[in-house]
Amino acid sequence: MRKLINVFFVAAGLVFTANMASAQQKLGHINSEEVFANLPEAKTAQSTLETLGKQKQADIDAMIKEYQTKMTSAQSLEKTLSEANKEAVGKQLQTVGQELQDLEKRINDARTKASQDIGAKQGELFQPIQAKVATAISAVAKEKGLAYVFDIANGQGGNNLVFWEGGDDITASVKTKLGISATATKAPAPKK
Template sequence: MKRPFLVLALSLSVAGTTLFTGCQQKGGDAGKTTTPNTAVTADSGAVATTETSATSTPAATATPTTATAPNQKFGYINSAELLKVMPETKRAEANLEAFVKNLEKQFGGLQSEYQTKITEFQSQEKTMVDAVKETRIRALQDLEQRLQQSQVSGQQQVAKKREDLFKPILDKAEKAVKDVGKENGYDYIFDTNTGSFIYAKESHNIMPLVKAKLGIK
């Protein structure tokens, strides 16, 4: 009998995924959030300000170089560091870990049942008549299929659970950054973790000008 792939590949970490997709995708607003998996990559967890009159274009690097007019106000933040210090993140991580452990327990029971039946079949196979042997083989194949389906289902459940747990945290963090940007007169806020802008003042959105140039109403 073929032995199934029995490793439930479920990730428990929250390290490595971008938190905010950046303003480039929506003109003046930040992009949609994604579920986190963040890696600590910078020292700053607070908004910092820089005023510049440089003429270069934005680059997706650890420090932004941006074309600006005099007196434009720029800030930056490391979204990974921000998520790391939010108390909601630790609670979400603990909740996700408990959820995964429960799934692994269920999967382990099914795996144990399969291994037991495989052992029984192998020890009795030589004395079985063909009809009984075929029936036992079909039963083992059905159980193997259940194992594989359980693994796929478990991965999907973990992905959904992670999204359900972390989306409200991401939304809260992004809203806080945008509020700080508006309340403190920032033109742009740059995310050093993702290399993109989290916040951009709506007045800098050139979509209306480009539509007018193209004759689009």
């Protein structure tokens, strides 16, 4: 019986110690949008993506213009259709129709390819930046003894943090760790 009582007290002590340890865990939060908005590498990467997007859109716009020109030409040719030239103009219209279908397919393929290229380039450019920011967040969290860090950025689709009171805002510390001025542009604060 005495062993059972000792086991009970040891178990109760362990539970009490575990509860005390978990109650002392510190929480922090960061606004990743603010960090990325002020990170020079992110600005450069965004500029590169915008340039690539404009280039791809210009190529697609050129094909659309060609499509519109051929369509206008086909409509004009159709207006000249008569019984006398039915066979010759009919063949021309058929050829132009096939060219329009081919061009439409090329436009759709170009849009798909552009989207894939931009997505691949985005991954290529932002993956190292995200890793760098994650490393800085981890380092600051360890320095401050934080057990958890929540991202309070509005643009984070999975942001489930709707209220916080207290906790350490480590946004400025992470920006400093990344060499960004602590007074650089702030992103809008999330709604509590």
